[in-house]
Amino acid sequence: MRLPMRMEKCIYADYQATTPVDPRVLAAMEPHWREAFGNPHSTDHIVGWKAEKATQNATSLVAALIGADTDEIIFTSGATEANNLALFGLARHTSNKRRRILVSAIEHKCVLAAARALEDREKFTVEHVPVDSEGRIDLCALKEMLDDDMLLVSIMAVNNEVGVIQDMPAIAALLAPSGILLHTDAAQAPCAMDLHDLAYHADLISLSGHKIYGPQGIGALYVRRDLHDRIEPLIHGGGQQEGIRSGTLPLPLCVGMGAAASLCANEQASIERREIARLRDSFVKHLQKGGAEMILNGPSNEYRHPGNANACFVGHNARDILGVLQPRLAASTGAACTSGTPEPSHVLSALGLSNEESEASIRFSFGRFTLEKDVEQAANLVLQALSSLASIGQCP
Ligand SMILES: Cc1ncc(COP(=O)(O)O)c(C=O)c1O
Incomplete structure (x- = not known):
């Protein structure tokens, strides 16, 4: 269209x-700035219940985009926060004993900088997976770099500068035998490819509203359900979103992100x-x-x-x-x-x-x-x- x-x-x-x-996203958001406003965490009245229902619907639309379940989506302020939550959240949790992190050489600066901060201040070893002249991950080099001390590999699904699309299933298959977790920054991916099974391959997935015709200031992190108690929150507060990311959910932005996600996943x-x-x-x-x-x-x-x-x-x-x-x-x-x-x-x-x-x-x-x-x-x-x-x- x-x-x-x-x-x-x-x-x-x-x-x-x-x-x-997208005008259709704007139309979906519009009532939630006005008559259908409400705090989705207000449990005592109908205004809050309706707001909660709208955010749940938005969550399920985001989940459907990547083949996740609704309770596996954590809204954030954008992909930068989602990426930081993925890396710091896993690395800082007390259950984590592994000390190595691998990121691709062509990650967005927010992944590279978060990884560098973990190296500089929290004594992790961070290494960079090389890419070939087209920007594709060197799978042989990746395989060589893996070991039992590796916590996480973070490789973006689609690059923001040259647009290269990575083979996420192949990358996931390399990591699975060693129990290494896979995070993918998929901020650019919904406009580039079909993502309906991405959550089957990756353990953590970052998304951004404003890269998919949704509003700025909203994003999401998919966290595989069994990792929920292995993520240390970056933001502490009222315990919203299972305590993984506290703060009142921004209702219109969540609705906008849900509408935008569904437009990226429909038959068109x-x-x-x-x-x-x-x-x-x-x-x-x-x-x-x-x-x-x-x-x-x-x-x-x-x-x-x-x-x-x-x-x-x-x-x-x-x-x-x-x-x-x-x-x-x-x-x-x-x-x-x-x-x-x-x-x-x-x-x-x-x-x-x-x-x-x-x-x-x-x-x-x-x-x-x-x-x-x-x-x-x-x-x-x-x-x-x-x-x-x-x-x-x-x-x-
Ligand atoms: C691949 C990628 N990751 C992360 C980001 C940061 O996203 P946000 O603006 O939602 O924080 C961007 C934005 O440029 C991006 O292209």
Whole structure:
């Protein structure tokens, strides 16, 4: 379903940074800001009961997205908190005697930083699983690194910069014999692939509302039921959500996340993913036909997020290109959280790109509201930007 959603004069090609809220999600949330408000934890009256019912319904929609049960979903403020809860929660629990943690080299900064904090301050040993030049986990290297002292492996299902999709069942199968837990940051995954059996493979799964056409400020952590008493909470308080994450559930945000999750899991979702991939491919073809000197970073399309195109514009600086494109096209140099910091992308470095190639790379990401004419115009704008930069001598 193509819904009208226009931004004044700006083509939005940054869906992996954040997605606009789907109008159907907004409609589901709307009553809960007004007449259907309520504290879902108020047990003494009908207003609270109705709010609780609405959050339970939202929880079951999120659970259905990944093949989990309703009581295995813990709402958080986003995927950053979910990732922190997964890593710190497991590592700090008194039942844990294992001291090694493995993360992939291309994880989101919030996983890498949480792992580093465990290493620096809590005496864990953290190692990085290498990836190949497409960003796929090196399964042989992973297998070699496993041992009985390993608590957790954290590998993202879909990368936010190059869109690479990992083989989670294969990774899970490697870990199972040693009782090593698998956490996956699946913030980018619902728009990229069918997740109906992800909870069968992973023990902990992080999700984010604003990457799936839901509201910002909400996310979730799936915690396999038998791990509930092995997670040390980060936030203490009234004991909500089984004491794993205290705090009043934000009713409208939970409802929004549930509605967004159900739209990613319905029968239209795979048709939508194919259509977005077609538009993404058409964008790349336009650029290539227009003579852009570019190299695509990351995996082949089979293992790539359907909306993702990450391109290195040889001899250029990505920030110059993005600057020239303002205010007509919104794309980015990669992870939103690291945009603004001058260091090259750790993801592109892990794929073997030089600093120069990394600094010449732009992530374009398309989504539910991208139109055919948007990708054509976006490609033309990029081609114009490249030629105007070339004419003022900013590239060799
Ligand atoms: C893969 C991945 N993990 C985690 C996050 C953080 O998510 P949130 O903004 O919900 O905290 C992001 C957002 O950029 C992401 O892309």
